[in-house]
Amino acid sequence: MLGSVSQSSVGGAPDRKARREELINQVLTDFFSRTKERARPYGHQYVTLWQNIEANTTGGKRFRPQVLLAAYEALGGSDLISAANVGAAFELLHTALIVHDDVIDRDFVRRGQPNLAAMYRDRWQATGISKSDAEHRGMSVAVIAGDLALSFAYRLIDQSGVTGPTRDRLLELMDESLFASAAGELLDIDYTGSIKLPSVENVLSMARLKTAVYSFEGPLMAGAVLAGADENVISTLGEFGKEVGTAYQIRDDLLGVFGNTSETGKSNSNDLREGKGTVIVAHAAQSQLWEHIAPFLGRPDITEAQVTDLRDMLEKSGAKEFAESLLEKHTTRARELLSEPQIPESIRDEFQPFIATLTSRDR
Amino acid sequence: MLGSVSQSSVGGAPDRKARREELINQVLTDFFSRTKERARPYGHQYVTLWQNIEANTTGGKRFRPQVLLAAYEALGGSDLISAANVGAAFELLHTALIVHDDVIDRDFVRRGQPNLAAMYRDRWQATGISKSDAEHRGMSVAVIAGDLALSFAYRLIDQSGVTGPTRDRLLELMDESLFASAAGELLDIDYTGSIKLPSVENVLSMARLKTAVYSFEGPLMAGAVLAGADENVISTLGEFGKEVGTAYQIRDDLLGVFGNTSETGKSNSNDLREGKGTVIVAHAAQSQLWEHIAPFLGRPDITEAQVTDLRDMLEKSGAKEFAESLLEKHTTRARELLSEPQIPESIRDEFQPFIATLTSRDR
Numbered sequence: 001m002l003g004s005v006s007q008s009s010v011g012g013a014p015d016r017k018a019r020r021e022e023l024i025n026q027v028l029t030d031f032f033s034r035t036k037e038r039a040r041p042y043g044h045q046y047v048t049l050w051q052n053i054e055a056n057t058t059g060g061k062r063f064r065p066q067v068l069l070a071a072y073e074a075l076g077g078s079d080l081i082s083a084a085n086v087g088a089a090f091e092l093l094h095t096a097l098i099v100h101d102d103v104i105d106r107d108f109v110r111r112g113q114p115n116l117a118a119m120y121r122d123r124w125q126a127t128g129i130s131k132s133d134a135e136h137r138g139m140s141v142a143v144i145a146g147d148l149a150l151s152f153a154y155r156l157i158d159q160s161g162v163t164g165p166t167r168d169r170l171l172e173l174m175d176e177s178l179f180a181s182a183a184g185e186l187l188d189i190d191y192t193g194s195i196k197l198p199s200v201e202n203v204l205s206m207a208r209l210k211t212a213v214y215s216f217e218g219p220l221m222a223g224a225v226l227a228g229a230d231e232n233v234i235s236t237l238g239e240f241g242k243e244v245g246t247a248y249q250i251r252d253d254l255l256g257v258f259g260n261t262s263e264t265g266k267s268n269s270n271d272l273r274e275g276k277g278t279v280i281v282a283h284a285a286q287s288q289l290w291e292h293i294a295p296f297l298g299r300p301d302i303t304e305a306q307v308t309d310l311r312d313m314l315e316k317s318g319a320k321e322f323a324e325s326l327l328e329k330h331t332t333r334a335r336e337l338l339s340e341p342q343i344p345e346s347i348r349d350e351f352q353p354f355i356a357t358l359t360s361r362d363r
Numbered sequence: 364m365l366g367s368v369s370q371s372s373v374g375g376a377p378d379r380k381a382r383r384e385e386l387i388n389q390v391l392t393d394f395f396s397r398t399k400e401r402a403r404p405y406g407h408q409y410v411t412l413w414q415n416i417e418a419n420t421t422g423g424k425r426f427r428p429q430v431l432l433a434a435y436e437a438l439g440g441s442d443l444i445s446a447a448n449v450g451a452a453f454e455l456l457h458t459a460l461i462v463h464d465d466v467i468d469r470d471f472v473r474r475g476q477p478n479l480a481a482m483y484r485d486r487w488q489a490t491g492i493s494k495s496d497a498e499h500r501g502m503s504v505a506v507i508a509g510d511l512a513l514s515f516a517y518r519l520i521d522q523s524g525v526t527g528p529t530r531d532r533l534l535e536l537m538d539e540s541l542f543a544s545a546a547g548e549l550l551d552i553d554y555t556g557s558i559k560l561p562s563v564e565n566v567l568s569m570a571r572l573k574t575a576v577y578s579f580e581g582p583l584m585a586g587a588v589l590a591g592a593d594e595n596v597i598s599t600l601g602e603f604g605k606e607v608g609t610a611y612q613i614r615d616d617l618l619g620v621f622g623n624t625s626e627t628g629k630s631n632s633n634d635l636r637e638g639k640g641t642v643i644v645a646h647a648a649q650s651q652l653w654e655h656i657a658p659f660l661g662r663p664d665i666t667e668a669q670v671t672d673l674r675d676m677l678e679k680s681g682a683k684e685f686a687e688s689l690l691e692k693h694t695t696r697a698r699e700l701l702s703e704p705q706i707p708e709s710i711r712d713e714f715q716p717f718i719a720t721l722t723s724r725d726r
Contacts, residue, residue, distance in 0.1 A: 042546035042572065045553055100510060104503040140467040140552050143506060144545050147463060147513055151541045154517045158534055171521055178514045182507050183405035189503050190408055209405065 016073070017066065020084075024065040027084040028057060028091065031156065053145050056116045057095045064090040064219045071223030071237060074346040083226055085160035086170055089153045090219050093174065096149035097181055097214070103139045103146070104185065117142040150178070162226065169225045177214035184210025191277055200282045200326075204246055212245025232342045240351070243334035247358045250327040253278035257311060258320060269307045273300050279326060280319045287317035331359045379436070380429065383447075387428040390447040391420060391454065394519065416508050419479045420458045427453040427582045434586030434600060437709040446589055448523035449533055452516045453582050456537065459512035460544055460577070466502045466509070467552065480505040513541070525589065532588045540577035547573025554640055563645040563689075567609055575608025595705050603714070606697035610721045613690040616641035620674060621683060632670045636663050642689060643682045650680035694722050 032054040039046040065087025072083045099116055102108070108118035121138030125131060157170050187206045191198045198206065220237040229237075255264050256271035257280055271278060275298020284293055293313050296302050302310070314320060334355050338348050395417040402409040428450025435446045462479055465471070471481035484501030488494060520533050550569045554561045561569065583604040587597040618627050619634035620643055634641060638661020647656055656676050659665050665673070677683060697718050701711050 038542070039546070042543070043550060045549055046546045049549055096510070100506050103506055106499065136469065137552055141549065143463050143466055143509075144548050144552075146506075147459070147509070147541070148545050150510055150513060151517070151538065154514070155534070155538055158531065168521070171518070175514065175518055178510070179401070180405070182511050183402070183409045185507050186408055186412055186504065187406060189500055189507075 020066055020069045020073075020080075021062055023080055023084045024062045024069070024087055024091070027081070027088045028054075031088060031152070032057075035152070049141065049145060049148075052116050052119055053095065053099075053149060056099060056110075056145070057091060057149075060091070060094070062087075062091060064094055064215055067216065068219035068223040068226075070350045071220050071347065072227050074350045075224055075227035075229045075233070075344065076346075077223070077227035079161075079226075082161045083223065085156055086162065086222055086226060087219070089156035089160070089174060090177070090214065090222070092149045092156060093153040093177060093214055096146045096153060097185075099142050099149065100146040101185065103142050104189065106135075106139075108135070108138070115142075116145055153178075166225060166228075170222055173218050173222050173225065177218040180209045180213035181211070184208070184213075197285045198277050198282055200279050203277055203279050203282045204249065207249040208242065208245060212242060212249065216241035216245035216248070230342065233344075236337055236340055236343060237347070240334055240337040243330045243337060244351075244355065244358070247327055247330035247334060247355075250279055250323055250330065251358050253280055254320070254323050254327065257314060268311075269304070272297060272307055272310055273302060274298060279323050280314055283322045284314055284317045284319040287319065289313050289317040293317065327359070331355050383429055383432045383443075384425055386443055386447045387425045387432070387450055387454070388421075390444070390451045391417075394451060394515070395420075398515070412504065412508060412511075415479050415482055416458065416462075416512060419462060419473075419508070420454060420512075423454070423457070425450075425454060427457055427578055430579065431582035431586040431589075433713045434583050434710065435590050437713045438587055438590035438592045438596070438707065439709075440586070440590035442524075442589075445524045446586065448519055449525065449585055449589060450582070452519035452523070452537060453540070453577065453585070455512045455519060456516040456540060456577055459509045459516060460548075462505050462512065463509040464548065466505050467548065469498075469502075471498070471501070478505075479508055516541075529588060529591075533585055536581050536585050536588065540581035543572045543576035544574070547571070547576075560648045561640050561645055563642050566640055566642050566645045567612065570612040571605065571609060575605065575612065579604035579608035579611070593705065596707075599700055599703055599706060600710070603697055603700040606693045606700060607714075607718065607721070610690055610693040610697060610718075613642055613686055613693065614721050616643055617683070617686050617690065620677060631674075632667070635660060635670055635673055636665060637661060642686050643677055646685045647677055647680045647682040650682065652676050652680040656680065690722070694718050 032050065036047050036050045036054075039050050065084065068087040068090060069080070069083050073080075077083055098110065102110060102115050102117060108115055108121060114122065117135075117138035119138070120141045121134045124137045125134040129137075153174060154171065157167065157174060160167075160170075162170060184206050187202075188210060191202070191206065217238045218241075220241040221234050224234040224237050253271070255266060255268070256276070256278065257268055259266060259268045261268050270276075275281075281297065284290055293310060296306055296310050335352075337343070338351060338355070395413065399410050399413045399417075402413050428447065431450040431453060432443070432446050436443075440446055461473065465473060465478050465480060471478055471484060477485065480498075480501035482501070483504040484497045487500050488497040492500075516537060517534065520530065520537060523530075523533075525533060547569050550565070551573060554565065554569065580601045581604075583600040584597050587600050592600075616634070618629060618631070619639070619641065620631060622629060622631045624631050633639075638644075644660065647653060650656075656673065659669055659673050698715075700706070701714060701718070
């Protein structure tokens with residue numbers, strides 16, 4: 001997931017980011033407040049569900065709305081309220097996708113906390129029904145919650161105050177984001193079940209579809225569309241989003257295995273224990289060391305010493321170096337795109353620091 | 364579910380209904396054809412998923428689009444293509460809701476056939492993974508499929524050719540339909556887990572939210588909005604939809620226990636074996652016979668003789684008579700609404716036969 005993108009990596013001066021965050025939070029607070037009021041006649045359970053959807057939306061880093069607003073402001077946009085509404089729409093899409101993704105992964109934890117399904121599971125388990133029934137009920141409510149969040153992703157654009165062809169274009173971008181994400185999620189389910197390991201290309205294309213389109217390309221292009229930018233600026237920002245999103249994924253894969261946990265705040269053994277299909281593993285599968293690596297991957301019970309061995313073998317196989325050069329390739333391409341003549345200086349000022357974050361080796 | 368509403372019960376002359384059905388099918392076929400083409404670059408699995416969503420949308424009776432088009436034409440609407448697109452949007456909402464409802468009910472059969480989740484479950488089980496893993500994968504794909512169908516319910520309205528305030532109003536009706544349906548589904552999950560039986564009011568309000576709003580009220584009002592009808596016509600049709608939807612539910616409950624299976628083509632013991640919370644059971648729970656009824660409800664293993672006894676006791680308890688008089692009350696109210704002066708004759712001609720179907724005692 002993309003939740004771990006550092007907020008300081010997007011957009012220029014800290015005060016501008018803080019102002020944007022305040023605006024986004026205000027729009028979301030207003031939205032949830034209106035919607036909880038609307039839910040009231042349907043019963044207290046429904047109000048509680050909306051409180052829980054709000055709780056699952058709050059606490060994130062507002063990454064997607066921040067990206068959208070950064071692009072919008074850099075391109076001269078000044079109707080920040082409308083832009084924050086469209087940004088909030090992408091945040092709700094994110095909520096919908098992670099809530100349903102957790103159902104698909106049978107996951108009850110998100111960011112170290114009980115997720116929406118877990119809140120309901122625990123409540124029902126307290127009534128004495130079986131754990132598996134309580135889990136299923138929790139997941140059932142999560143299905144409903146995701147549907148609501150998805151529905152309101154479109155509705156927030158409808159109600160953003162943006163009209164005419166610009167609104168149509170924003171709805172298309174939202175549609176494209178959901179369409180790609182569903183395709184990526186489907187590929188993910190397929191790979192999880194397959195005996196064949198996905199290739200490096202498969203891993204990257206799946207990650208792009210599943211998260212990069214709606215997290216980078218969609219918000220960047222939406223910000224540009226809202227600002228009334230030229231078509232070639234919109235499409236270049238989309239390509240930039242693709243490169244940056246890919247670079248982000250590769251960096252995430254690298255930190256997940258070779259990261260310094262005290263710096264990243266993230267485990268560097270979970271990906272190995274889960275046997276996650278990363279670019280590193282996909283590359284190592286082609287090496288001669290694979291027969292020594294494969295038996296230890298995806299085994300929750302391996303020791304710290306075995307994890308260290310695994311890490312060494314992945315490095316010796318050339319997989320680490322390969323991933324690093326791939327990361328370099330995509331960040332270079334992202335930098336080149338920002339340097340194209342149609343891209344205004346202000347966009348470079350906003351997004352160069354973000355590329356720099358991706359290439360900094362805090363591992 | 365509402366799938367069993369007879370098609371002949373909606374709209375006037377058979378040739379008009381056949382023409383409408385052809386139009387609706389054409390719009391849906393075009394939509395799926397475009398979307399499968401759009402899915403192609405994302406891989407063959409995605410095209411297959413869309414084929415399966417199409418298969419799960421086809422085969423229904425197009426009840427909601429038929430209702431919408433009937434109201435639209437009766438109110439003088441003539442842009443049948445746009446109306447069929449909006450009708451198809453409600454059909455996609457229906458697909459989304461039943462696909463997710465089956466996930467919530469852990470159901471793998473729909474209309475006697477393997478549903479979307481079952482198609483994927485069977486494919487994966489053939490690869491040798493465990494039944495429970497295969498089931499979960501099937502349900503995971505169903506979560507994705509429902510998200511796509513839900514998303515395109517909104518998108519088909521966006522692309523219907525309808526613009527301006529009319530489009531905004533239609534999107535609001537779609538939003539209201541989804542909002543109500545989610546509330547009803549949530550109540551359903553709550554009651555399923557509760558030791559307390561729902562009251563008659565609870566049963567009816569849940570059924571209204573879960574299905575009647577999006578199946579009757581939404582399509583009727585959308586047809587009227589599209590036709591540019593007066594506000595009081597739109598709201599009266601909405602109320603009519605509420606009454607008819609409620610009557611439909613009560614009739615469904617009656618047929619599910621006292622129906623003649625050779626006439627209804629539907630089991631008259633399943634509801635009892637499943638312990639379904641119907642108006643009949645909710646009423647019987649207040650009677651003195653309840654202590655003799657309760658022990659046999661919701662037991663899949665009861666014999667045909669016990670089912671017959673149960674049916675007799677439900678009749679003796681007064682629950683059958685109560686449900687019949689409640690059905691009468693709502694159909695009368697529906698008839699009264701159609702007789703209000705602002706409702707044109709053409710609407711009465713379209714929808715009186717539908718009320719008649721609800722009161723006919725084919726049991």
